[in-house]
Amino acid sequence: MRRDRLLAYALIAPSILFLAVIFLIPLGQTIALAFTRHGTFGLANFARMAGDLNFRNAVANTLGLVIVVVPLQLALALGMSMMLRHLKRGRELILWIWSIPLGVSDLAAGLVWLGILTEKGYLNTILYHLGVIHGPVSWLTYETPLALFIGILVAEIWRATAIIFVVLVAGTQLIPAEFEEAASVFGATAWQRFRRVTVPLLRPSIQTALILRTVLAFEAFAVVLAIGGQNFPVLLSQAYLWQDTNQDYGVAAAYAVLIMLITLAATLFYLVALRPRAGEVA
Amino acid sequence: MRRLRGSAFAAGVAMLAAWTLLPIYLVAIGGFGGPDAVYRWPKSFWPENLSLDTFRRFVAIGGIWQATEQSVKVALITVVLSLALGVPAGYALARLRFRGATTYRLVILLTRAFPVGILALPLAVSFARFGLYDTALGVALVHTALALPFAVLVTASLFVGIPRELEEAAWVFGCTGPGAFRRIILPLALPGIAATAVFSFVLSWNEVFAAAVLTLRHRTLTAFLLTVLSESPLHIQLAGGFMLIVPSVLFIFLVRRYLFAMWGIASR
Amino acid sequence: MKERFAIVGSALLLALPLAFGAARAKAQSIGFLSTQLRPVVETTRMRTAILKDFPQKVAFIPTFPEQLLIQATADSKRAKPTLSLFGALHGELEPLVPAGLLAPVDALAPMAKARGVPAGLMALARLGTMHEMYIPWMQATYIMAANRKALPYLPKGADLDHLSYQQLAQWAANITKATGRRMLGFPAGPKGLMPRFFEGYLYPSYTGGVVTTFKSPAAEKMWAFFKGMWKYVNPNSTNYNFMQEPLLSGDVWIAFDHESRLLDALRQKPTDFVAFPAPAGPEGRFYMPVIVGLGIASHAADAAGAAALVKYLLEPKTQLLTLEETGFFPVVRVAMPSNLETGVRLEAAAIQAMQSAPDAKQALLPVGLGKHDGEFGQIYMNTFQRIVLRGQTIGSALAIEAKDLQRIMDAAGAPCWSPDQPSQGVCQVR
Numbered sequence: 001m002r003r004d005r006l007l008a009y010a011l012i013a014p015s016i017l018f019l020a021v022i023f024l025i026p027l028g029q030t031i032a033l034a035f036t037r038h039g040t041f042g043l044a045n046f047a048r049m050a051g052d053l054n055f056r057n058a059v060a061n062t063l064g065l066v067i068v069v070v071p072l073q074l075a076l077a078l079g080m081s082m083m084l085r086h087l088k089r090g091r092e093l094i095l096w097i098w099s100i101p102l103g104v105s106d107l108a109a110g111l112v113w114l115g116i117l118t119e120k121g122y123l124n125t126i127l128y129h130l131g132v133i134h135g136p137v138s139w140l141t142y143e144t145p146l147a148l149f150i151g152i153l154v155a156e157i158w159r160a161t162a163i164i165f166v167v168l169v170a171g172t173q174l175i176p177a178e179f180e181e182a183a184s185v186f187g188a189t190a191w192q193r194f195r196r197v198t199v200p201l202l203r204p205s206i207q208t209a210l211i212l213r214t215v216l217a218f219e220a221f222a223v224v225l226a227i228g229g230q231n232f233p234v235l236l237s238q239a240y241l242w243q244d245t246n247q248d249y250g251v252a253a254a255y256a257v258l259i260m261l262i263t264l265a266a267t268l269f270y271l272v273a274l275r276p277r278a279g280e281v282a
Numbered sequence: 283m284r285r286l287r288g289s290a291f292a293a294g295v296a297m298l299a300a301w302t303l304l305p306i307y308l309v310a311i312g313g314f315g316g317p318d319a320v321y322r323w324p325k326s327f328w329p330e331n332l333s334l335d336t337f338r339r340f341v342a343i344g345g346i347w348q349a350t351e352q353s354v355k356v357a358l359i360t361v362v363l364s365l366a367l368g369v370p371a372g373y374a375l376a377r378l379r380f381r382g383a384t385t386y387r388l389v390i391l392l393t394r395a396f397p398v399g400i401l402a403l404p405l406a407v408s409f410a411r412f413g414l415y416d417t418a419l420g421v422a423l424v425h426t427a428l429a430l431p432f433a434v435l436v437t438a439s440l441f442v443g444i445p446r447e448l449e450e451a452a453w454v455f456g457c458t459g460p461g462a463f464r465r466i467i468l469p470l471a472l473p474g475i476a477a478t479a480v481f482s483f484v485l486s487w488n489e490v491f492a493a494a495v496l497t498l499r500h501r502t503l504t505a506f507l508l509t510v511l512s513e514s515p516l517h518i519q520l521a522g523g524f525m526l527i528v529p530s531v532l533f534i535f536l537v538r539r540y541l542f543a544m545w546g547i548a549s550r
Numbered sequence: 551m552k553e554r555f556a557i558v559g560s561a562l563l564l565a566l567p568l569a570f571g572a573a574r575a576k577a578q579s580i581g582f583l584s585t586q587l588r589p590v591v592e593t594t595r596m597r598t599a600i601l602k603d604f605p606q607k608v609a610f611i612p613t614f615p616e617q618l619l620i621q622a623t624a625d626s627k628r629a630k631p632t633l634s635l636f637g638a639l640h641g642e643l644e645p646l647v648p649a650g651l652l653a654p655v656d657a658l659a660p661m662a663k664a665r666g667v668p669a670g671l672m673a674l675a676r677l678g679t680m681h682e683m684y685i686p687w688m689q690a691t692y693i694m695a696a697n698r699k700a701l702p703y704l705p706k707g708a709d710l711d712h713l714s715y716q717q718l719a720q721w722a723a724n725i726t727k728a729t730g731r732r733m734l735g736f737p738a739g740p741k742g743l744m745p746r747f748f749e750g751y752l753y754p755s756y757t758g759g760v761v762t763t764f765k766s767p768a769a770e771k772m773w774a775f776f777k778g779m780w781k782y783v784n785p786n787s788t789n790y791n792f793m794q795e796p797l798l799s800g801d802v803w804i805a806f807d808h809e810s811r812l813l814d815a816l817r818q819k820p821t822d823f824v825a826f827p828a829p830a831g832p833e834g835r836f837y838m839p840v841i842v843g844l845g846i847a848s849h850a851a852d853a854a855g856a857a858a859l860v861k862y863l864l865e866p867k868t869q870l871l872t873l874e875e876t877g878f879f880p881v882v883r884v885a886m887p888s889n890l891e892t893g894v895r896l897e898a899a900a901i902q903a904m905q906s907a908p909d910a911k912q913a914l915l916p917v918g919l920g921k922h923d924g925e926f927g928q929i930y931m932n933t934f935q936r937i938v939l940r941g942q943t944i945g946s947a948l949a950i951e952a953k954d955l956q957r958i959m960d961a962a963g964a965p966c967w968s969p970d971q972p973s974q975g976v977c978q979v980r
Contacts, residue, residue, distance in 0.1 A: 008383075011370040012371045014366075014367050027392065030400060083295055094299060097302055098299065099534050103534050105487075105490070109305075120321070124324075125325040136323060136801070140789060142788055169473075173473050174470070230740055236397055243616070245925070245927070263391070317798070317818055320799075323799075343593075403619075406624035410627035410628045411627055498625065513588050
């Protein structure tokens with residue numbers, strides 16, 4: 001046991017050391033910045049942040065987006081990895097195609113979806129040919145908040161489901177086919193097999209995928225910015241507004257600290273809610 | 283019934299594939315179609331007046347090949363570093379009990395929980411002090427920090443899934459600890475490690491923020507293209523976007539085989 | 551299998567020292583970091599045409615405005631800084647002063663004055679200090695552009711070169727009545743330049759000031775008018791950053807923007823579009839210049855080379871070449887050639903008409919705000935958001951934002967600038 005512990009510390013030490021030098025030092029400096037205004041320590045930056053005209057919208061939009069998009073993506077990715085498992089031919093091809101969005105940068109994805117959803121975009125072209133609309137219609141304005149939200153949702157699902165999918169695929173590789181076969185011998189339906197055998201065995205991968213995806217969801221905003229513009233403020237776009245336009249690094253740092261706290265809270269939630277239970281493989 | 287379900291299944295697979303590919307196809311026709319295609323209404327779904335003009339102009343931009351070379355360099359260093367740091371840590375998290383494991387997970391995630399752009403100023407200044415500013419290694423170090431949570435957590439979740447008995451069996455047959463790791467665990471974990479490598483490569487290839495702030499004369503392709511593209515006409519932006527997508531898609535294609543287990547107990 | 555991994559691995563390890571080495575090589579050229587001339591076409595023209603006749607080698611590095619301060623700071627902390635010259639907007643150069651990144655360029659001022667750079671621009675270039683902190687390099691301004699399809703809907707008696715804001719609203723209303731679509735557009739997106747429309751155009755034209763008159767009765771009237779006009783504005787405006795795109799796509803027929811952000815439409819389809827001056831309000835036809843300046847780095851690797859480059863870029867011949875290649879106008883005295891590119895010619899004519907209109911007046915860029923310039927613009931955007939987008943009552947929205955505006959003025963310690971009347975101390979919102 002003692003040997004284990006020493007080995008563990010030896011194995012994680014390089015990464016800790018690395019992060020300390022590269023990241024934790026500037027991180028500490030920035031966090032300190034968030035709590036300092038005009039040389040005095042305090043919450044003044046946070047007060048400015050909370051007084052920001054778009055602060056509440058940004059919080060609501062960010063949380064709303066994450067809460068809706070992440071479960072949808074998880075469900076979709078689970079479905080995709082199960083489909084891949086039962087695919088008999090062309091598995092490599094399909095795996096490749098489904099992983100492609102992983103390689104698409106945020107900005108390119110934003111451009112693509114703007115091109116699709118905009119007034120004279122591809123979506124409206126289809127609707128026009130179907131006779132649903134008779135001319136260009138705007139979906140992405142402050143007058144159509146629901147359509148705007150759905151637009152961003154769809155774009156985010158397209159862009160960022162692949163990361164969950166890849167993690168889950170890597171996890172499903174390790175589930176012995178015999179487990180499921182055994183279950184079906186005992187008369188389990190496909191759904192029961194999925195629910196009782198596959199999902200519990202995948203729990204570590206699901207947890208990892210959820211954590212990564214949630215963390216990234218708070219962080220990626222190029223797509224949101226491209227599609228939503230000023231109409232859909234999120235926490236991160238506000239942080240950059242304060243840093244770049246307003247040149248106020250203190251308030252920007254306060255926003256960043258808030259984002260960090262929310263992300264860590266979500267992570268802790270996943271760690272607790274999805275921890276391996278007694279009697280499961282772990 | 284069975285056949286019906288089979289064709290519904292195939293249709294589902296095909297639809298999901300189309301859903302993935304269609305937007306990329308649209309960037310391509312936007313980029314190749316020139317200014318007129320971008321502003322047309324109603325839009326055409328077929329490529330018309332294809333021209334390589336925009337792309338030719340890209341290739342002619344001074345410095346684009348150096349930038350490409352720089353991008354590849356940065357991405358490869360990132361892959362090596364994130365695997366070197368991430369795989370051992372992932373193994374430790376999965377296999378060994380030690381105090382502070384949860385804290386460690388959270389610390390690893392800190393790098394992604396805190397928006398990297400907000401760290402730009404202190405990061406750039408300390409890199410300048412250490413002589414890392416405007417170097418491939420400097421950018422790769424930041425990219426490694428960004429890729430590390432993925433590397434650690436994904437490999438950890440894989441090692442958890444590999445039965446401990448296999449490893450113990452190897453010990454029984456006289457393998458030492460590291461030997462067991464190399465002969466038994468590593469091959470099983472290879473798909474996950476490949477996934478990590480893909481992710482690190484693609485992350486580094488697409489990352490623009492650190493790359494743009496931490497370089498001046500040695501831009502990566504993404505940073506290079508984005509600075510010159512941001513105010514360019516839409517069809518040029520689309521062409522640039524497409525040029526960025528192609529290499530990372532190719533990279534995923536090249537390593538796709540390793541995303542599959544071809545060993546032992548994995549599903550058939 | 552294993553061998554292949556070993557080969558890949560060792561190849562990767564070999565890449566590490568390569569990465570180190572590349573940074574050290576390369577002879578030093580004059581490092582010129584610029585937030586302007588970023589679009590790929592302009593960058594290429596800068597490198598291959600404009601800088602061609604300069605004897606020394608120049609590394610022209612375009613960058614995002616928001617990264618200028620960070621990159622300049624980082625470069626100054628290196629053992630061997632590589633940057634010598636910054637090219638950026640007046641407002642982008644301001645934050646470099648308190649950071650100590652700009653060296654005074656008083657020595658170059660006589661050259662600039664002799665070549666005819668207006669005294670007003672030179673005064674602006676002091677950035678609130680006792681020294682010239684940059685040398686004006688190029689200038690531009692904001693104008694309007696319209697699709698020719700919109701022209702039949704012009705209100706009776708309206709002259710494109712002497713439009714009023716009332717007529718603009720009527721024009722847009724006519725189009726909406728006839729087509730059912732809202733075809734007026736503004737660059738109110740996240741990276742759009744809408745704040746300058748309020749600071750340099752609408753506010754001065756209606757109230758004769760920008761800070762002191764912020765919540766005056768005239769300002770209340772102005773917002774009521776603007777809110778009325780917004781009924782005919784394309785709601786996608788809050789997504790637009792560059793008006794040339796919606797103009798080209800036909801989503802918008804009439805647009806206000808920075809001339810360089812309209813240029814592409816005029817270049818690609820010169821027969822489809824017209825360019826014309828900004829409208830006039832009760833207080834006159836206010837317009838705002840955009841000044842791009844050249845600042846020499848306080849840590850310059852090659853200060854002499856940078857100074858020589860500044861002189862070269864201000865030569866009348868170079869300035870004309872810059873106009874032809876990029877659409878940015880000269881700051882020195884030059885005779886305009888007649889054979890300009892069509893897009894540039896259309897804009898030049900519009901600017902000429904704007905400057906020579908009998909009611910034309912110039913609103914200065916904010917002076918003395920330093921790093922608060924962006925926050926200052928945000929006040930106007932917030933007010934716009936409150937009144938026009940969220941429908942808050944004009945009086946209370948102005949009262950709330952006026953407090954923030956005053957706070958910024960106090961923090962910057964800035965006295966009033968034109969169009970506001972000069973003030974004794976800090977500029978006060980009345």
